[in-house]
Amino acid sequence: MSKKYYSTKIVGVGGDVPKFLNVVKMLVMFDDSMVLPELREFSVLHSGNRLEGIIRPGDILKVADSEFKIIKVGEDVHSNIRTLGHIIIKFDGGTGDLLAGSVHVEDKPIPQIRVGDEISISEAGAAALKGKKVSITGAGGELSKTVTQIMLDSGAEITGEAAADIIVNVK
Numbered sequence: 001m002s003k004k005y006y007s008t009k010i011v012g013v014g015g016d017v018p019k020f021l022n023v024v025k026m027l028v029m030f031d032d033s034m035v036l037p038e039l040r041e042f043s044v045l046h047s048g049n050r051l052e053g054i055i056r057p058g059d060i061l062k063v064a065d066s067e068f069k070i071i072k073v074g075e076d077v078h079s080n081i082r083t084l085g086h087i088i089i090k091f092d093g094g095t096g097d098l099l100a101g102s103v104h105v106e107d108k109p110i111p112q113i114r115v116g117d118e119i120s121i122s123e124a125g126a127a128a129l130k131g132k133k134v135s136i137t138g139a140g141g142e143l144s145k146t147v148t149q150i151m152l153d154s155g156a157e158i159t160g161e162a163a164a165d166i167i168v169n170v171k
Contacts, residue, residue: 005053006121008085012045013113021110025092027063029119031085044113049085054078058124061089061105064117068105069124076100133157 011032020026020042032045055077061068071094080086080101090096093107134156136148148158 003053003123004120005123006051006055006081006119008046008049008119010044010113010115010117010119011047012040013115014041014043014045016042017044017113021091021113025090025107025110027089027091027110027113029085029087029089034084034086044119046085046119049081051078051081053121053123055103055121056124060122060124061103062118062120062122063089064111064114066109066111068108070103070105070121072098072102072104074098074100074102077103 008029017027020028027044028039028042029044029046030039031049032047035043035045055070055073057070057072059070061070068091077087077100086101088099088102090102090104091107091110092104094104095107096104098104134151136151136158151158
């Protein structure tokens with residue numbers, strides 16, 4: 001399973017959010033208790049803002065049921081999330097200018113943003129081998145068990161006997 005280290009729930013969607021998503025492919029988020037009144041119309045408001053890790057390129061942003069690979073992370077993202085619950089997500093494939101408080105993700109269709117949806121970030125390694133078959137062969141010791149668990153945690157399907165003299169084939 002992937003380790004989720006950021007999670008929040010959407011509690012409000014400003015009237016101008018769809019325009020921002022369609023025109024500039026940008027989502028502006030604020031904790032509902034921290035947003036200034038003049039910023040509400042173009043912001044996604046959230047609560048339960050919980051960050052328990054470091055956002056890194058390659059990790060996975062999930063909005064509702066859609067996943068996006070994180071491409072770039074601005075230098076102020078972590079402090080902005082912790083102090084204001086503020087983050088800007090740019091769905092531009094990393095081609096736009098990196099703002100200090102922005103995260104750039106894959107450029108692919110953006111889901112409709114709705115109250116009640118979760119926005120989360122998970123470590124990349126958790127899905128690195130998703131859909132791959134891994135064959136582990138050898139004599140059956142602790143090392144093989146550890147490698148097998150790492151492969152499972154990375155999304156692989158394990159085939160063959162896990163063992164100590166390990167030969168790992170990824171297909």
